[in-house]
Amino acid sequence: xxxxxxxxxFRGGTGKSNTSANLASIYAMEGMRVGVVDTDVQSPxxxxxxxxxxxxxxxxxxxxxxxxxxxxxxxxxxxxxLKQKVKGQVYLIPSSIKAxxxxxxxxxxxxxxxLNDGFQNLISELNLxxxxxxxxxxxxxxxxxxxAISDALAIIMRPDQQDYQGxxxxxxxxxxxxxPTMYLVVNKVPQAFDQNQLKTKIENIYNCxxxxxxxxxxxxMTLASAGIFTLVYPDHPIxxxxxxxxxxxxx
Amino acid sequence: MYAxxxxxxxxxxxxxxxxxxxxxSLLSFPPAIRQFITWIMRQKLVQVGNVASYLNQDxxxxxxxxxxxxxxxLVEEERSAxxxxxxxxxxxxxxxxxxxxxxxxxxx
Numbered sequence: 001x002x003x004x005x006x007x008x009x010f011r012g013g014t015g016k017s018n019t020s021a022n023l024a025s026i027y028a029m030e031g032m033r034v035g036v037v038d039t040d041v042q043s044p045x046x047x048x049x050x051x052x053x054x055x056x057x058x059x060x061x062x063x064x065x066x067x068x069x070x071x072x073x074x075x076x077x078x079x080x081x082l083k084q085k086v087k088g089q090v091y092l093i094p095s096s097i098k099a100x101x102x103x104x105x106x107x108x109x110x111x112x113x114x115l116n117d118g119f120q121n122l123i124s125e126l127n128l129x130x131x132x133x134x135x136x137x138x139x140x141x142x143x144x145x146x147x148a149i150s151d152a153l154a155i156i157m158r159p160d161q162q163d164y165q166g167x168x169x170x171x172x173x174x175x176x177x178x179x180p181t182m183y184l185v186v187n188k189v190p191q192a193f194d195q196n197q198l199k200t201k202i203e204n205i206y207n208c209x210x211x212x213x214x215x216x217x218x219x220x221m222t223l224a225s226a227g228i229f230t231l232v233y234p235d236h237p238i239x240x241x242x243x244x245x246x247x248x249x250x251x
Numbered sequence: 252m253y254a255x256x257x258x259x260x261x262x263x264x265x266x267x268x269x270x271x272x273x274x275x276s277l278l279s280f281p282p283a284i285r286q287f288i289t290w291i292m293r294q295k296l297v298q299v300g301n302v303a304s305y306l307n308q309d310x311x312x313x314x315x316x317x318x319x320x321x322x323x324x325l326v327e328e329e330r331s332a333x334x335x336x337x338x339x340x341x342x343x344x345x346x347x348x349x350x351x352x353x354x355x356x357x358x359x
Contacts, residue, residue, distance in 0.1 A: 004293075112274065113341040120295045144274040145341065148289045176278055178286040180293075 002123040004131045005249050006150040010166025012043070012137040014156040015187040015214070018229065019242075020134040021049040023154075024090050025228045026246040028079065031087035032129040035075065035122045037061065039115065039146060040136040041105050044095035048225050050078040052092060060096040064118055065110040071118035072125050084231045091126055093118075112141045116149060130250065138166075139173065147174055152181035152249045154211070158188045159198060164205070171206045183211035183248060190216055212245040214238055253306050255283040257316060266324030272340055288325060288339055296329065296336040 007020045017040075024034045038046045041062065059074040075091040082090065096102060123131055133146045147153055147170075155170050157163040167184070174182050184202060189195065199210045217238055220229055230239040259281035266272050277285055290305065291297050303313040317337055320326045326337045
């Protein structure tokens with residue numbers, strides 16, 4: 001049975017899209033069929049990591065939500081864009097990057113229930129093993145829906161006082177909604193920090209397992225979303241951390 | 252869990268008319284209902300047999316509870332070739348209040 005994994009953070013800029021793209025690529029490398037949905041309709045971005053140009057984006061999630069196409073029409077096979085030989089397949093459902101379409105979705109709203117229907121259709125029609133949902137930061141209806149229907153939730157945070165407070169909100173809500181598997185991922189950790197100490201501290205604060213501590217890396221910064229880290233640097237220690245996270249989320 | 256669900260359900264105000272069930276309203280439900288409804292959402296569609304296994308109840312008692320959930324507007328029935336199925340009718344539309352001149356500028 002397919003698993004739905006949501007990647008969320010309370011604040012922006014934590015590395016949600018990077019984490020989502022890396023997880024999807026790792027699963028595809030292992031031979032799985034993976035769908036990635038960019039539900040961040042207000043500020044979409046994950047398509048950049050998959051080297052997707054506008055010509056590939058015939059339809060978007062916005063079109064589906066407005067009833068202009070099916071969710072399958074909006075799914076783009078981006079496996080070839082990975083530029084690596086992978087055994088599985090990756091389909092991306094991008095959100096529109098056109099200003100007018102972003103404005104329209106904000107103005108008119110949409111039926112959030114359609115998202116759930118769309119996720120289920122993607123899983124069945126594309127025969128997916130994994131569906132990764134890249135969420136909008138903070139809490140809104142689509143984020144709550146994504147959390148509610150997920151089999152596993154990865155909450156990304158930085159070791160920053162603002163993230164500490166916001167993360168506790170997400171953890172509390174995920175607990176209220178009974179998400180079966182929930183892990184914290186601490187990203188952009190300064191090299192000077194003691195990782196074990198940080199892990200223990202965060203686990204004690206939230207009473208939740210920290211599945212990954214990802215140190216700040218010049219290689220990640222230099223790559224600057226021009227590719228997917230684990231594919232570009234397969235032997236880097238950070239890639240090993242992502243692989244462990246991927247394994248734990250579907251264990 | 253079953254007894255707690257029934258107790259909590261009896262106290263829930265039915266959803267209907269102009270009031271829609273949305274995801275945010277889930278958070279205000281009592282704990283057993285909240286967890287049960289999100290479980291159904293994760294399954295997408297459930298039949299009485301699935302629910303009975305989940306709750307460890309017989310099908311007759313489970314059917315009574317599903318009927319109560321339908322009455323309260325928390326789930327809706329759907330007839331299919333597979334039989335009677337239930338799903339959570341999350342249907343909500345959300346929009347933002349922004350001055351018309353800003354929308355117009357974005358449209359132009």
